[in-house]
Amino acid sequence: MWEYTDKVKDHFLNPRNVGTIEDADGVGEVGSLACGDALTLYIKVDGKGIITDAKFQTFGCASAIASSSALTELLIGKPLEEAEKLTNKDIAEYLGGLPREKMHCSVMGQEALEQAIKNMRGEAPSKAEHSHEGELICECFGIFDEEILRAIKENDLQTVEDVTHFTKAGGGCGKCIDDLERLLAEAHGGTVCKTPSARPAFPAEGMTNIQRMHLIESVIDTDIRPKLQADGGNIQLVDIDRNSVLVKFMGMCSGCPSSQATLQNLVEATLKEKVDPELQVREG
Amino acid sequence: MKTIYLDNNATTQVDPVVFETMQPFFTELYGNPSSMHRFGGQVGAKLKEARASVAAILGCEPSEIIFTSCGSESDNTAIRSALNAQPDKRHIITSAVEHPAVLSFCKFLEKKEGYDVTYLGTDEYGRLNLEEYEAAFRPDTAIVSIMWANNETGNIYPIGKMAQTAKQNGVFFHTDAVQAVGKVPIDLKSVPVDMLSLSGHKLHAPKGVGALFVRKKLPFRPLLIGGHQEGSRRAGTENTTGIIALGKACELALAHMDEENTEVRRLRDKLETGLLNAIPDSILNGDRDNRLPNTSNISFGYVEGEAILLMMDQLGIAASSGSACTSGSLEPSHVLRAMGVPFTFAHGSIRFSLSRFNTEEEVDFVIETLPAIIKNLRKLSPFSAEKSAPACTKSFSE
Numbered sequence: 001m002w003e004y005t006d007k008v009k010d011h012f013l014n015p016r017n018v019g020t021i022e023d024a025d026g027v028g029e030v031g032s033l034a035c036g037d038a039l040t041l042y043i044k045v046d047g048k049g050i051i052t053d054a055k056f057q058t059f060g061c062a063s064a065i066a067s068s069s070a071l072t073e074l075l076i077g078k079p080l081e082e083a084e085k086l087t088n089k090d091i092a093e094y095l096g097g098l099p100r101e102k103m104h105c106s107v108m109g110q111e112a113l114e115q116a117i118k119n120m121r122g123e124a125p126s127k128a129e130h131s132h133e134g135e136l137i138c139e140c141f142g143i144f145d146e147e148i149l150r151a152i153k154e155n156d157l158q159t160v161e162d163v164t165h166f167t168k169a170g171g172g173c174g175k176c177i178d179d180l181e182r183l184l185a186e187a188h189g190g191t192v193c194k195t196p197s198a199r200p201a202f203p204a205e206g207m208t209n210i211q212r213m214h215l216i217e218s219v220i221d222t223d224i225r226p227k228l229q230a231d232g233g234n235i236q237l238v239d240i241d242r243n244s245v246l247v248k249f250m251g252m253c254s255g256c257p258s259s260q261a262t263l264q265n266l267v268e269a270t271l272k273e274k275v276d277p278e279l280q281v282r283e284g
Numbered sequence: 285m286k287t288i289y290l291d292n293n294a295t296t297q298v299d300p301v302v303f304e305t306m307q308p309f310f311t312e313l314y315g316n317p318s319s320m321h322r323f324g325g326q327v328g329a330k331l332k333e334a335r336a337s338v339a340a341i342l343g344c345e346p347s348e349i350i351f352t353s354c355g356s357e358s359d360n361t362a363i364r365s366a367l368n369a370q371p372d373k374r375h376i377i378t379s380a381v382e383h384p385a386v387l388s389f390c391k392f393l394e395k396k397e398g399y400d401v402t403y404l405g406t407d408e409y410g411r412l413n414l415e416e417y418e419a420a421f422r423p424d425t426a427i428v429s430i431m432w433a434n435n436e437t438g439n440i441y442p443i444g445k446m447a448q449t450a451k452q453n454g455v456f457f458h459t460d461a462v463q464a465v466g467k468v469p470i471d472l473k474s475v476p477v478d479m480l481s482l483s484g485h486k487l488h489a490p491k492g493v494g495a496l497f498v499r500k501k502l503p504f505r506p507l508l509i510g511g512h513q514e515g516s517r518r519a520g521t522e523n524t525t526g527i528i529a530l531g532k533a534c535e536l537a538l539a540h541m542d543e544e545n546t547e548v549r550r551l552r553d554k555l556e557t558g559l560l561n562a563i564p565d566s567i568l569n570g571d572r573d574n575r576l577p578n579t580s581n582i583s584f585g586y587v588e589g590e591a592i593l594l595m596m597d598q599l600g601i602a603a604s605s606g607s608a609c610t611s612g613s614l615e616p617s618h619v620l621r622a623m624g625v626p627f628t629f630a631h632g633s634i635r636f637s638l639s640r641f642n643t644e645e646e647v648d649f650v651i652e653t654l655p656a657i658i659k660n661l662r663k664l665s666p667f668s669a670e671k672s673a674p675a676c677t678k679s680f681s682e
């Protein structure tokens with residue numbers, strides 16, 4: 001059993017500020033059901049730039065719930081400028097510490113806050129940016145190099161195990177361990193040479209279920225969602241059951257008369273090409 | 285607060301009778317069974333009795349029992365012995381849903397020693413495909429290792445049939461029966477397995493003692509080499525108190541086998557039906573018709589296992605979760621993933637495993653309190669059946 005501080009237990013058992021804010025100024029969504037933890041953060045900011053309200057909904061373990069609750073407590077009443085400087089360390093400290101293995105829960109809080117602020121300012125979510133600039137390192141959990149490098153630097157991480165505790169990268173099949181070592185060396189000023197990997201026949205070949213799932217998520221984030229967003233729509237990955245991928249259209253796409261065509265010609269076609277030709281996409 | 289212990293597949297309470305039986309061997313009867321004097325010799329005589337009791341629950345000869353420290357040691361010994369005895373054979377058949385004592389060891393052999401391993405998959409109910417199994421045999425297959433019953437779902441595998449197929453192919457067959465011994469009848473006279481592992485603490489003996497059945501005349505290579513204990517098949521001074529306890533626990537398990545299959549099963553079924561009826565979006569994982577009588581694995585959609593467990597813990601209920609968060613790993617249970625349980629459900633799985641020490645009141649309490657816990661956690665969650673329109677809300681065992 002994990003050793004949680006009394007404050008973590010208290011925030012888990014009596015979470016503060018649970019729920020949604022209908023007219024939120026910013027909404028940040030990170031994680032997914034498939035990953036095992038997800039957080040949606042809502043913030044309300046007044047004319048003076050003070051965060052007057054923050055609410056959350058979390059799917060995850062005790063420390064994920066406690067970290068979300070702590071985050072909202074830290075945010076309410078704070079000027080946005082100050083809130084922007086909040087890091088995962090502040091969340092963990094507020095809770096009197098988290099087990100090292102659970103530090104990724106506090107990182108999720110920090111990321112949700114960043115997304116909420118970006119959303120408030122009308123900027124695109126950073127995951128999409130990553131995909132253009134960064135390199136996907138951990139396929140199991142869909143984590144890019146930028147996120148890993150930042151976690152290493154901000155938290156002075158020294159080992160691959162640390163990186164896994166803070167970002168989840170490396171916590172699945174372990175295929176990305178060499179890359180994590182490379183990034184650790186890079187962050188600490190060591191020399192780095194990248195070993196090219198052999199390309200499989202189709203991208204998802206030989207992957208575990210969890211890796212396939214993350215690849216699907218990543219393709220949706222990078223290749224599909226931006227196209228839908230350009231037309232005021234959006235898409236949510238709902239579930240994956242063997243070769244069947246269930247998605248939900250949102251925004252302008254939901255109820256759009258051509259949504260079936262979009263589903264087949266864009267969503268399914270892209271996933272077939274970039275993940276596995278056997279995939280079938282349905283709307284639910 | 286009283287603990288309602290529903291985690292008997294993890295470990296069990298030492299039966300008070302077992303405890304009483306082993307006690308004198310800590311204090312008055314502490315001789316070394318290998319000693320030449322009578323003081324040690326009397327302990328040796330007790331080990332002999334214990335060996336006979338373990339043999340009786342398996343339907344084998346006492347000389348076919350080797351005492352070990354645990355199920356994992358028995359599993360490792362069996363596989364290593366088969367490989368060492370047939371150095372030309374480089375292939376192993378096992379399943380994707382084995383206990384880590386077999387699975388991790390096979391992965392180690394594959395990675396570090398270049399063995400080929402076939403991991404049999406399962407269907408959505410966790411059942412193995414016998415055609416896939418038959419097709420997996422190769423001329424260089426050294427051993428098959430398939431568990432008798434699964435620790436997470438309780439599924440019982442067709443070990444008799446599978447051992448027979450191995451025999452026809454001239455391949456050694458090992459079974460990890462750690463979860464099965466004491467819960468379901470086992471008769472090694474009629475089931476042609478070559479080696480079988482069991483563990484004391486899963487059947488009301490203490491931790492730190494196990495046994496390995498090795499069929500007479502099977503070529504055997506010890507894992508621990510040193511003294512001549514266990515007929516030179518496992519060196520090291522015997523854990524006498526543990527072995528004597530294991531003998532007693534086997535005697536009691538044999539005597540309680542009917543109870544396990546009637547009363548424990550009735551309570552398990554009551555708990556299972558109660559929870560599935562009371563909690564929407566919950567599914568049973570496993571083979572409804574072919575399971576251990578004490579085990580029920582239920583997934584609660586849209587909530588995470590560790591959170592459920594900790595809330596249950598507040599009420600004194602101890603169970604176990606296949607959720608990634610509790611295990612230190614970050615992926616959900618390898619057994620549920622091998623069965624293709626959707627992520628929507630896999631993260632929120634709870635294993636309830638009962639024993640003859642559980643009561644009706646305890647089961648009633650869990651049925652009364654758990655629905656509110658799930659409801660509260662769902663209120664916290666950004667996901668729900670309505671919001672996420674899950675791909676799969678069917679019961680996996682219907």
Ligand code: FES
Nearest residue numbers: 138139140172173
């Ligand atoms: S790719 Fe990172 S753990 Fe699998």
